[in-house]
Amino acid sequence: MLYVRHVPGPPLSAHVAELWYLSTAPPRAAERILPSGTLQLIVNLDEDELRVHDGPTIRRHSGAAVSGAYQSSFGVDTRAHVSMVGVHFRPGGAWPFLGAPPGALTDAHVDLADLWGHRAAELHDRLRAAPEPRARFALLERALLDRLSNARPGHPLVPRAIAALEGGERRVGDVAAMLGISHRRLVDVFTAEAGLAPKAFARITRFRRALSRAERERDPDWARLAAESGFCDQSHLIREFVALSGDSPTALIARSSRERVTLHHVAVAASAAPAASDGARGRGRQRARPRAALTR
Structure with missing residues (x-):
């Protein structure tokens, strides 16, 4: 497994803990991701899909999505997530970048296109075409800086x-x-x-x-x-x-001593892969929206 991390400089460093790249992920059928109190932007570089386990149901999202702050562990299908790049925000750090309040994304994954519109697909294509991790990090930094320059300030307290x-x-x-x-x-x-x-x-x-x-x-x-x-x-x-x-x-x-991926993001191998009851099967991808509106 190859894991590369990059800590951006100011002004992104005030909001972003790290940018990360993961390749040749372990070939397990499923993992559980522990709650961290933070949000992540995640891009699948191999497929235009992310699979998240909600009990026996597999929720399918586009290959570029935002993982909201979860209050308990959730599962992912690692067979579809072999090569990934992402942004791990600091606590409270995602606010300027999403176009929606992070509180609307609690316990949910949301397609990046629902938040960024056509710019999400453009970024996804460029990240997949980039030749190596450093080039991908540069693309992510430019996209985040562009969002930050037009962001509304959060509450100072x-x-x-x-x-x-x-x-x-x-x-x-x-x-x-x-x-x-x-x-x-x-x-x-x-x-x-x-x-x-x-x-x-x-x-x-x-x-x-x-x-x-x-x-x-x-x-x-x-x-x-x-x-x-x-x-x-x-x-x-x-x-x-x-x-x-x-x-x-x-x-x-x-489990975690064997399966740790990063300090902030602990992957725990599931005791068994989820049952084959795929809630999205036969109906196409589920584009789960958060409970609140995706606008501020």
Whole structure:
């Protein structure tokens, strides 16, 4: 497997964690992607299709799509995703680039054409024709800079709220009081711009922090790790791992230590490929739209 990452310079670095390229992905039938609290722009360089598992159903999207912020793990069909390039946004970083509030994309994949119109197909074609990763990164940077130059600024308090909640230990009401806005107002602007409600974002970052700590230890002391990571107790940690990843902590560590792709994007091999009941079969590609309108 070849994995190449590129961290852009300013001004994109304030919004984008990394650009990445993946080739010759492992030939597993399916993987589960853990929630990260962030959004990604994903382009399939081999096929004009992405396949996302929603239980036994496979949702089909175009080969260029945006993955919203998920509140639990979701599955992908790696047989169709052998060669990919993408943009991993920072928490709250996707807001200027989409043409729709990230809060409208929660727990969903959306075709990039629904957000960017004909420019999505143009970018997809150019990325597929580019000869190597560096050229693809340059194309992505130009497309993002063009979007950024015409973007509407976000709420100035959202970055401060993200920083305060990333530890997963502060109460949303306390953060709202610190920022001098109402709880309701914080929930509204944070959800719209970060793609998750503040409580859900804090929950996921707490889980990711615990997972990162556990992976650095050969035999984690789960009770101690739970206390250090902001969980009520070990039972709380176990429940959260199962709810967010589909695995117990020990099973998840065993899987992720074998299957890690990047620091930010952990792929976990599914125990079995999904059943053949394809919700899109016979009806063409499902172009799933988010629950809210795709316009600001």
